[in-house]
Amino acid sequence: MAPAYLVYITTADEEQARRIGRALVERKLAACVNIVPSIRSIYWWQGQMVDEGEALLLVKTLEGALDGIEQTVQELHSYTVPAISAVPVERLHGPYLRWMHEVMGFHDLPGA
């Protein structure tokens, strides 16, 4: 089975999270996406401390889709430098991992 990942992506707002999330699922680059609609974010940007609202997109996916996720996010995200952080899932409920492979069409991959 291909290793699973949880990809953590912040977006400008909920609508952008849903647009990117839908595209990832439609393109079979994610089995499922979860959106936390309203978070606060604090960071430096061009010498100023920014404190603003964002949304959080959490993507359940498999290793072979990580390149495609980066390309899709860059294509659809409004930021020039979006945060796309892939965290390894060390252990995933067996039946769910199999369902991920089916729904993402990964059955033909070596090790899938």
Add this chain to the structure above:
Amino acid sequence: MAPAYLVYITTADEEQARRIGRALVERKLAACVNIVPSIRSIYWWQGQMVDEGEALLLVKTLEGALDGIEQTVQELHSYTVPAISAVPVERLHGPYLRWMHEVMGFHDLPGA
């Protein structure tokens, strides 16, 4: 000390997240659970794209409890194939890790 994990579980709603979360804490399978009450989830299910409300249950636990967590979630969850993703915590604040071992009764385990 036993390795720590953050287990990421989506549930049908907040009430189900609390029922499962309480059971995990009662059964000493988790030191603490956090619930994000309202998220949006998008995924394929039987050929249809689903876009619905769910809740997110985040479980702070130790390696020896992962089997028990899977069994408890399968017992109490309304889905036939729940998502149960265990992410490794590479570094945890020492006093908190010790508290987890105490509160989960892990002091007797090898390496605990």
Add this chain to the structure above:
Amino acid sequence: MAPAYLVYITTADEEQARRIGRALVERKLAACVNIVPSIRSIYWWQGQMVDEGEALLLVKTLEGALDGIEQTVQELHSYTVPAISAVPVERLHGPYLRWMHEVMGFHDLPGA
């Protein structure tokens, strides 16, 4: 490049999450922090099961800042034993990782 981490910290409320988050960004111990303002937490405390509101602070940082993050959280957090869990980010979007190094002043570190 220094390895990246996502540090998961629960706080008493949103205000405390913002105070700690701002301090981490100001002290260049985090490139960005995200706050989920309202979560529920269930855990044992001194023999009682607690079920209360908290907030969730998620910190995007680099390995060299983990000690400083622990010290800052202990300094500013209202709990004597705060939960500070560092999860490894196995793969991060290249331009964002470079931006993290710049904004945190990590360009001079070995491997940075």
